[in-house]
Amino acid sequence: MAQVPQTFFDALAVRTWCGLALESLGRAREEIDAINVYPVADGDTGTNLYLTVESAVAAVEAVFAAYDVGKPTLADAARAMAHGALIGARGNSGTILAQLLRGMAQVLAAEGETAHTDGSGLRLALRQAADSARQAVAHPVEGTVLTVASAAADAAGGAAHDDCGAVARAAYEGACVALAETPGQLAVLRRAGVVDAGGRGLLAVLGALVETFTGEAAAPVVHQVSLAHARVEGGSPGDETLLTDVEDCTDAVAAGAPAFEVIYLLEAEDAAVARLRGRLDALGDSLVIVGGDGLWNVHVHVDDAGAAVEAGVEAGRPYRIRITHFGAGDVHTTGAERPPRERAQRAVVAVVPGEGLAGLYSEAGATTVLARPGEPPASGELVQAVRRAHAREVVLLPNDAELRHTAAAAAEQARTDGIRVALIPTRSAVQGIAALAVHEPDRRFDEDVVSMTSAAGATRYAEVAVAERQSWTMAGICQAGDVLGLIDGDVAVIGTDVTATAETVLDRMLSAGGELVTLVLGDEAPETIAERLEARVRESYLAVDTVVYRGGRQGALLLIGVE
Numbered sequence: 001m002a003q004v005p006q007t008f009f010d011a012l013a014v015r016t017w018c019g020l021a022l023e024s025l026g027r028a029r030e031e032i033d034a035i036n037v038y039p040v041a042d043g044d045t046g047t048n049l050y051l052t053v054e055s056a057v058a059a060v061e062a063v064f065a066a067y068d069v070g071k072p073t074l075a076d077a078a079r080a081m082a083h084g085a086l087i088g089a090r091g092n093s094g095t096i097l098a099q100l101l102r103g104m105a106q107v108l109a110a111e112g113e114t115a116h117t118d119g120s121g122l123r124l125a126l127r128q129a130a131d132s133a134r135q136a137v138a139h140p141v142e143g144t145v146l147t148v149a150s151a152a153a154d155a156a157g158g159a160a161h162d163d164c165g166a167v168a169r170a171a172y173e174g175a176c177v178a179l180a181e182t183p184g185q186l187a188v189l190r191r192a193g194v195v196d197a198g199g200r201g202l203l204a205v206l207g208a209l210v211e212t213f214t215g216e217a218a219a220p221v222v223h224q225v226s227l228a229h230a231r232v233e234g235g236s237p238g239d240e241t242l243l244t245d246v247e248d249c250t251d252a253v254a255a256g257a258p259a260f261e262v263i264y265l266l267e268a269e270d271a272a273v274a275r276l277r278g279r280l281d282a283l284g285d286s287l288v289i290v291g292g293d294g295l296w297n298v299h300v301h302v303d304d305a306g307a308a309v310e311a312g313v314e315a316g317r318p319y320r321i322r323i324t325h326f327g328a329g330d331v332h333t334t335g336a337e338r339p340p341r342e343r344a345q346r347a348v349v350a351v352v353p354g355e356g357l358a359g360l361y362s363e364a365g366a367t368t369v370l371a372r373p374g375e376p377p378a379s380g381e382l383v384q385a386v387r388r389a390h391a392r393e394v395v396l397l398p399n400d401a402e403l404r405h406t407a408a409a410a411a412e413q414a415r416t417d418g419i420r421v422a423l424i425p426t427r428s429a430v431q432g433i434a435a436l437a438v439h440e441p442d443r444r445f446d447e448d449v450v451s452m453t454s455a456a457g458a459t460r461y462a463e464v465a466v467a468e469r470q471s472w473t474m475a476g477i478c479q480a481g482d483v484l485g486l487i488d489g490d491v492a493v494i495g496t497d498v499t500a501t502a503e504t505v506l507d508r509m510l511s512a513g514g515e516l517v518t519l520v521l522g523d524e525a526p527e528t529i530a531e532r533l534e535a536r537v538r539e540s541y542l543a544v545d546t547v548v549y550r551g552g553r554q555g556a557l558l559l560i561g562v563e
Helices: 011-034 045-065 074-088 091-108 119-136 145-157 164-184 187-192 197-214 270-283 305-315 355-363 379-389 401-415 429-437 445-457 498-510 529-540
Strands: 260-267 284-292 295-302 317-325 344-352 367-370 391-397 420-423 460-466 471-473 476-478 483-487 490-495 516-522 545-552 558-562
Touching: 011 045, 011 074, 011 197, 045 074, 045 091, 045 197, 045 379, 074 091, 074 295, 091 119, 091 145, 091 197, 091 260, 091 284, 091 295, 119 145, 119 164, 119 284, 145 164, 145 197, 164 187, 164 197, 260 305, 270 284, 270 295, 270 305, 295 305, 305 317, 344 355, 344 379, 344 429, 355 367, 355 429, 355 545, 367 379, 379 391, 379 401, 391 401, 391 429, 391 445, 401 420, 420 445, 429 445, 429 516, 429 558, 460 498, 471 490, 476 490, 483 498, 490 498, 498 529, 498 558, 516 529, 529 545
Parallel strands: 344 367, 344 391, 391 420, 516 545
Antiparallel strands: 260 295, 260 317, 284 295, 460 483, 460 558, 471 476, 483 490, 516 558
């Protein structure tokens, strides 16, 4: 079914484009992963691009959902797209794509007398995207996604007509030509007989742009080289060697390659980021820092991961830190040398709201996905975590009622990989703690799931938080700044003092009985609150134990569990 074309760039066009780009990357993901040989042959470029765009889609959809009547402006949608891609960027390719989208948003969201909604505006946006992405990379290399982006912008500038459809099609066709030429620009691609994976991903995104404005799918990519029949060039005439596995070409990249990929979001000022660029450039390679306005996404390959994180701490506040080891038994080892990694029988994957809980869950053996306030993980991120757990059976704990459908979609996708996945609908991290406490990987899967589900269901949960705005609640009208006590997801108490509100909530929960109280303190919780609540339980409720954990920056001031 043909897509109804958009005639100019508005918020709906941004939404349509993002959705089509996600679908296109979903179809091409495995193909792109398979040709990923540069800068590291880790076979995840397609997946990283998909996760990056999935985050952009979620941000745009959230902006549309915020409007009961009407729709957001182009600036609102473009900024949401760029922000979503920035916070969700994965890997080298995803980080560069985030900057490409940010560059476009800078033009589309610009204030002025002339709105950049027509073909001329799209030309400017594509040019700004290509230039800003190139500036974000410490040492740009030709034959990569940067080359393809620049070619797309050049072609868009020479489009014969001034409507968005013509400009988008010109950009796509220019990118096609540039992509086909990448093996001649980068030796590692030529040896592998493949085009650049990041450039191929960008082509999928540009193809979605064509479909957005013409209603027709872009012409399919004509591969001059195919992974399945790739040939190594450079030998004598007629002397060609057939490649059967992309790993045959990794030695050229692996020689002297850094051991770790480090990625994190960073809150910092421009001047501090400028100094950080110098520090990280001296530590490793593949350095890309994108973003602005106080929020950045940092990506680098280094041998000393700790030093890369410490440099971020000196520059500002790094968080959502992800470190991937390129060590023995990974992409830097040829297929003949790499022993297959044995799958575990069972694993637990859990979404957690703060660093402290992430540490607690990890110590208990769980694979964790960190969810920042206002930044819920997408289904693709949960699928990646399930795959990372590398087990035949996985128990998935979403720990948030709002993540039920996302987690269900992730479980369904993971099952297509042959992984047996059980989703326990935990609605709070304290229910997840209760489930994890009774987890026994040595017993039958079904029995373990039933036991964990029962423990979670027997745990009542509550949280104490501060209201951000005036609103109607089950307990009446609250004002911005009021302290809210939520029990099982509904506001039950409205107060002015954090500790007093927490005491009231705890009393209400224990009025129905209980044997164990779990308290998870956020960074902003009062210093004495744990001591006060422990004393209240000790003095007022016989035979009830209390355990206290530090959750870090978890959004809520306090999480309470009673079981």
